[in-house]
Amino acid sequence: MRNRLLSMVIPFAAGLVLSSPAFAQVYYGPSSQGKRTKEAEAAAAAAPKPAYDPHDISGVWWGRGNSFFMGKPVGRYDSPTISPPPLTAWGEEQFKAHKPSSGPHAVEPALGNDPLGHCDPLGYPRNLWANDRPFEMIQTPGKIVQIFEWGHTSREIWTDGRKPPKDPDPRWYGWAVGHWEGDTLVVDSTGYDERTWLDNLGYPHSEGMHLQERFHHPDAMTLEITMTLDDPKTYVKPWMGGKETYHLQLPKGATVLEEAYCVPSEEESFNQGVRDPAGKGISSK
Amino acid sequence: MRTKFVGCIGVILGLMIVSSPLMAHHGTGVSYDMKKVIGLKGVVTRFAFANPHSQLYFDVTDDKGNVAHWAAEMRAPGNLLAEGYTRRGLMEKLAPGTAVTVTGNPSKSGAPVLVFSKAVLGDGYCICNHDGGIGNDKAADDGTGQ
Numbered sequence: 373m374r375n376r377l378l379s380m381v382i383p384f385a386a387g388l389v390l391s392s393p394a395f396a397q398v399y400y401g402p403s404s405q406g407k408r409t410k411e412a413e414a415a416a417a418a419a420p421k422p423a424y425d426p427h428d429i430s431g432v433w434w435g436r437g438n439s440f441f442m443g444k445p446v447g448r449y450d451s452p453t454i455s456p457p458p459l460t461a462w463g464e465e466q467f468k469a470h471k472p473s474s475g476p477h478a479v480e481p482a483l484g485n486d487p488l489g490h491c492d493p494l495g496y497p498r499n500l501w502a503n504d505r506p507f508e509m510i511q512t513p514g515k516i517v518q519i520f521e522w523g524h525t526s527r528e529i530w531t532d533g534r535k536p537p538k539d540p541d542p543r544w545y546g547w548a549v550g551h552w553e554g555d556t557l558v559v560d561s562t563g564y565d566e567r568t569w570l571d572n573l574g575y576p577h578s579e580g581m582h583l584q585e586r587f588h589h590p591d592a593m594t595l596e597i598t599m600t601l602d603d604p605k606t607y608v609k610p611w612m613g614g615k616e617t618y619h620l621q622l623p624k625g626a627t628v629l630e631e632a633y634c635v636p637s638e639e640e641s642f643n644q645g646v647r648d649p650a651g652k653g654i655s656s657k
Numbered sequence: 658m659r660t661k662f663v664g665c666i667g668v669i670l671g672l673m674i675v676s677s678p679l680m681a682h683h684g685t686g687v688s689y690d691m692k693k694v695i696g697l698k699g700v701v702t703r704f705a706f707a708n709p710h711s712q713l714y715f716d717v718t719d720d721k722g723n724v725a726h727w728a729a730e731m732r733a734p735g736n737l738l739a740e741g742y743t744r745r746g747l748m749e750k751l752a753p754g755t756a757v758t759v760t761g762n763p764s765k766s767g768a769p770v771l772v773f774s775k776a777v778l779g780d781g782y783c784i785c786n787h788d789g790g791i792g793n794d795k796a797a798d799d800g801t802g803q
Contacts, residue, residue, distance in 0.1 A: 401738065479687070480688060481687065481688065488709075642730075646770055649728070649764065
């Protein structure tokens with residue numbers, strides 16, 4: 373009798389589980405470049421908001437309307453109105469050597485030298501804004517791992533009280549340590565490789581760059597980041613970034629970043645077949 | 658009247674906001690004449706579902722039998738996926754030898770390259786972008802900037 377009951381209950385329970393919306397599709401892409409599938413939008417609308425904990429910033433975040441630049445406010449992408457602090461002589465030299473494909477100093481891409489054009493690592497902070505893509509925060513007791521959709525790459529923010537390494541060899545994504553000041557996570561980072569650009573306009577930085585980011589999580593669905601860049605070798609005074617606002621992508625736990633690798637062989641094929649011929653010679657026209 | 662005007666401005670601003678970040682990637686805004694729209698009938702030679710932009714290569718034969726090798730800069734795989742397309746589905750739809758009518762914005766250089774708006778196959782199936790950004794078929798259809 374008991375076996376018979378079980379044999380009825382188990383298929384019924386399995387049917388319930390398998391037919392629930394959560395199992396209809398086990399993962400959803402986040403908003404990326406402003407777009408999300410209809411299925412993901414429906415799942416997000418039906419998903420419960422997570423409980424609010426100001427110290428829990430885990431999840432996938434996307435920043436609709438954020439700047440792609442260090443400074444704010446900005447205008448259109450191709451005519452930004454940022455006001456960086458004056459460059460030093462060294463900074464000016466670096467800036468002139470950079471040949472971006474957007475903004476007031478844009479050149480045809482084939483004549484440019486944007487690291488993006490060859491799938492070089494974008495580094496930080498540029499990958500925070502790259503191509504209007506989301507990022508994910510994975511929080512563990514001793515560190516936070518920030519994964520960027522573009523390049524499917526990551527950086528670590530150590531929160532176990534350790535100090536940043538002294539005079540480290542530079543890295544694409546630097547060395548970052550964080551601590552909580554009340555409900556604000558303060559992240560200090562140094563040790564950046566100066567081959568990376570700050571943004572799509574080609575603003576430079578040196579290996580001496582110190583970034584301080586303040587992460588604030590005012591409600592369950594919102595994450596705010598404010599950044600200050602201090603790099604006396606490149607800028608005559610610190611550069612205060614504007615507040616960037618990011619939105620939690622629901623369903624939390626079932627939203628997965630796209631595997632948006634920049635594949636060098638594919639990039640080269642694109643450059644040769646499309647990018648370079650499309651722009652060739654237009655600078656002289 | 659005022660509402661209609663505000664609506665038009667809203668649409669234009671919306672398109673600017675949505676399209677500007679996408680256009681700038683890899684210099685798209687620099688390299689193409691986004692105010693000009695052209696349509697071409699051809700045959701697919703290759704489709705690449707790849708970052709930073711997917712690509713459609715196709716041959717166009719003129720009345721005299723001359724063949725021009727065209728390339729179209731499409732949107733990134735993530736955008737195509739978000740529109741409901743899949744890599745497998747597009748590879749099948751855009752298999753080499755498929756007849757296709759491609760609409761887009763031509764290169765400023767004069768090279769046979771365009772930014773993809775849409776591709777319509779012989780059976781009427783359309784690979785379209787349904788809102789702004791690179792290859793905005795609405796902009797092409799309503800003639801804005803032509």
